[in-house]
Amino acid sequence: DSGVTQTPKHLITATGQRVTLRCSPRSGDLSVYWYQQSLDQGLQFLIQYYNGEERAKGNILERFSAQQFPDLHSELNLSSLELGDSALYFCASSARQGNSPLHFGNGTRLTVT
Amino acid sequence: QQQVKQSPQSLIVQKGGISIINCAYENTAFDYFPWYQQFPGKGPALLIAIRPDVSEKKEGRFTISFNKSAKQFSLHIMDSQPGDSATYFCAASSPGTASKLTFGTGTRLQVTL
Numbered sequence: 430d431s432g433v434t435q436t437p438k439h440l441i442t443a444t445g446q447r448v449t450l451r452c453s454p455r456s457g458d459l460s461v462y463w464y465q466q467s468l469d470q471g472l473q474f475l476i477q478y479y480n481g482e483e484r485a486k487g488n489i490l491e492r493f494s495a496q497q498f499p500d501l502h503s504e505l506n507l508s509s510l511e512l513g514d515s516a517l518y519f520c521a522s523s524a525r526q527g528n529s530p531l532h533f534g535n536g537t538r539l540t541v542t
Numbered sequence: 543q544q545q546v547k548q549s550p551q552s553l554i555v556q557k558g559g560i561s562i563i564n565c566a567y568e569n570t571a572f573d574y575f576p577w578y579q580q581f582p583g584k585g586p587a588l589l590i591a592i593r594p595d596v597s598e599k600k601e602g603r604f605t606i607s608f609n610k611s612a613k614q615f616s617l618h619i620m621d622s623q624p625g626d627s628a629t630y631f632c633a634a635s636s637p638g639t640a641s642k643l644t645f646g647t648g649t650r651l652q653v654t655l
Contacts, residue, residue, distance in 0.1 A: 431585060431587065433585070462642070464645075471631070471645055471646065471647040471648055472586070472631060472643075472645040472648075473645075474642060474643065474644070477642060485642050487642075519585050519586070521585070530576070530588045530591070531588065531643060532588075533578075533585030533586045533587065534585050535583065535584050535585045536585055
């Protein structure tokens with residue numbers, strides 16, 4: 430068990446809808462990362478937060494947004510969902526911004542119908 | 543733009559054999575190279591990592607070989623076991639952002655009896 434908790438485990442929704450994925454990092458970890466895993470794209474970095482502040486952005490669509498709250502949990506908001514957004518979304522945490530291992534949660538499987 | 547290329551996509555090895563997975567990178571600024579292991583339904587878990595100041599790192603049955611001039615690194619699993627059957631991802635990151643990982647596309651390893 431990595432200590433990173435993601436909810437929900439599964440999410441099925443329709444195109445055009447909006448969903449929120451939640452992540453609780455390991456106790457004491459200040460950095461949170463979101464990754465998208467799809468069959469044809471592998472693991473793609475979306476966004477990183479450190480102690481509540483956005484620190485790095487990857488290939489995150491404008492329809493997606495995220496935030497990290499004072500208690501360090503993070504939420505990834507996906508809006509105007511398209512079929513192509515169906516994927517596994519992973520949250521990872523680390524103790525610092527860099528030079529520390531990433532600990533991944535077990536992901537949220539999003540299916541857009 | 544795929545900055546870390548991984549091969550093969552899939553690999554079948556007999557129990558007791560050696561599994562070898564290769565990765566090549568393009569960005570010469572990368573200085574941290576971890577390997578992650580992912581079982582179905584789980585998030586990736588850090589297996590072993592190396593920095594370019596050494597050419598090899600061994601942890602138990604797992605060894606990373608690193609060739610800086612060729613910009614290649616590989617994972618060797620000695621005495622492969624059925625329990626090693628999983629998907630393996632190589633990754634790389636640049637200084638100061640070591641936890642913002644760029645992943646390879648993954649190798650599905652199956653170890654047969």
